[in-house]
Amino acid sequence: MTKIIYPGQTIGIIGGGQLGRMMAIAAKESGFKIAVLDPAMDSPCGQVADIRIVASYDDEAALEELAEVSDVITYEFENIDYDGLKRLSQIAYVPQGAELVRITQNRITEKEAIGKAGCPVAPYIVAKTYDELVANIDTIGYPCIVKTARGGYDGKGQQLLKSAKDLPFAKELFSHSQCIAEAFIPFVKEVSVIVQRNGHGESYCQPVGENIHVHHILHETIVPARITQQTAQMAEREALKIADYLHLVGTLAVEMFVLEDGRIIINELAPRPHNSGHYSIEACNVSQFHQHIRAVCGWPLRKPQLWAPSIMVNVLGQHVVPLSNSIAKYPEWSIHLYGKAEAKVNRKMGHVTVMTKNIEETLQQIESSGIWSE
Numbered sequence: 001m002t003k004i005i006y007p008g009q010t011i012g013i014i015g016g017g018q019l020g021r022m023m024a025i026a027a028k029e030s031g032f033k034i035a036v037l038d039p040a041m042d043s044p045c046g047q048v049a050d051i052r053i054v055a056s057y058d059d060e061a062a063l064e065e066l067a068e069v070s071d072v073i074t075y076e077f078e079n080i081d082y083d084g085l086k087r088l089s090q091i092a093y094v095p096q097g098a099e100l101v102r103i104t105q106n107r108i109t110e111k112e113a114i115g116k117a118g119c120p121v122a123p124y125i126v127a128k129t130y131d132e133l134v135a136n137i138d139t140i141g142y143p144c145i146v147k148t149a150r151g152g153y154d155g156k157g158q159q160l161l162k163s164a165k166d167l168p169f170a171k172e173l174f175s176h177s178q179c180i181a182e183a184f185i186p187f188v189k190e191v192s193v194i195v196q197r198n199g200h201g202e203s204y205c206q207p208v209g210e211n212i213h214v215h216h217i218l219h220e221t222i223v224p225a226r227i228t229q230q231t232a233q234m235a236e237r238e239a240l241k242i243a244d245y246l247h248l249v250g251t252l253a254v255e256m257f258v259l260e261d262g263r264i265i266i267n268e269l270a271p272r273p274h275n276s277g278h279y280s281i282e283a284c285n286v287s288q289f290h291q292h293i294r295a296v297c298g299w300p301l302r303k304p305q306l307w308a309p310s311i312m313v314n315v316l317g318q319h320v321v322p323l324s325n326s327i328a329k330y331p332e333w334s335i336h337l338y339g340k341a342e343a344k345v346n347r348k349m350g351h352v353t354v355m356t357k358n359i360e361e362t363l364q365q366i367e368s369s370g371i372w373s374e
Helices: 018-029 060-069 082-091 099-104 107-116 130-139 164-175 229-245 288-296 317-329 359-368
Strands: 010-014 033-038 051-054 072-075 124-127 144-148 158-161 179-183 187-197 203-205 209-214 217-223 250-259 264-270 310-316 333-337 348-355
Touching (some): 018 033, 018 288, 033 060, 051 060, 060 082, 082 099, 099 107, 107 179, 107 229, 107 264, 124 130, 130 164, 130 179, 144 164, 158 164, 164 179, 187 229, 187 264, 187 288, 217 359, 229 250, 229 264, 250 288, 310 317, 310 359, 317 348
Parallel strands (some): 010 072
Antiparallel strands (some): 124 179, 144 158, 144 179, 187 203, 187 209, 187 250, 209 217, 217 310, 250 264, 333 348
């Protein structure tokens, strides 16, 4: 049953990182109160919340306290304890449920779900042990990528195997969990679609973003993605198919590879707002965070519209000082910093969004600013 949550009521957020912070800021514009559960006292979301519950995510008493103070509960990251979330949804209103987290927490169940939704994935095999991988790897051949079934992000928990000689490099991954091995897809671009759906089945996609990674960490998202209209429509269609199959409520980021011939292959899913959707705060008539709040609160969704071509650039720890020193030079840049106390190398500290009439010129401006040079 879909409930409508009204301004003045309280939205509980599990996780106090930057996604929770941006969700909270969007919710507060409409007059909602925010409760956050996070182990850190001074978390990015905690800094803007009305109620802070400082405890680990699987602390049952803390989850009960969150249930008590909240009219609806959402989450900002997927590595939540599934059983804890399931128990929580029995005592509180969690419109997203726990099933989406169970499926997307494990690459094996995630791949199965994408296939059952009728969407294309790279050929893959499941291996419970290293010996099983060795015995079956010829099914997909080389090059291939071995990934742990659980955990792993920003390139962690995976190993590229170019030939049989590289097999021993994958052995260590099996100490974490069973693995999948995927055939390497010779893609020309990586794109993502943020699809959002409410409890009434109304769903929309944010404009397709083109993602550029550096050292496996997202560096830039370019919108609209530099792909054909046909490929963009296909990407949105596949994302909507997955959202419907999963009975999505809230937000799902669908990461995809674009092949030479314009076809797409689904790479992975994230059941929450996504780094590649941050551009939408300035560049769209409804951001991924505002739309997420609408979806979990049972409000009608708004059809997203892009105001202007835009580029979002991540600000990592090593970029904070050069960016701060350059603020006066780039008045047209929208600068977001997340309130994290310590600027560690490669830690996501914020992002910059630039709306532009000329994507290529702006990419050049970002490059020549020197802020993001290694």
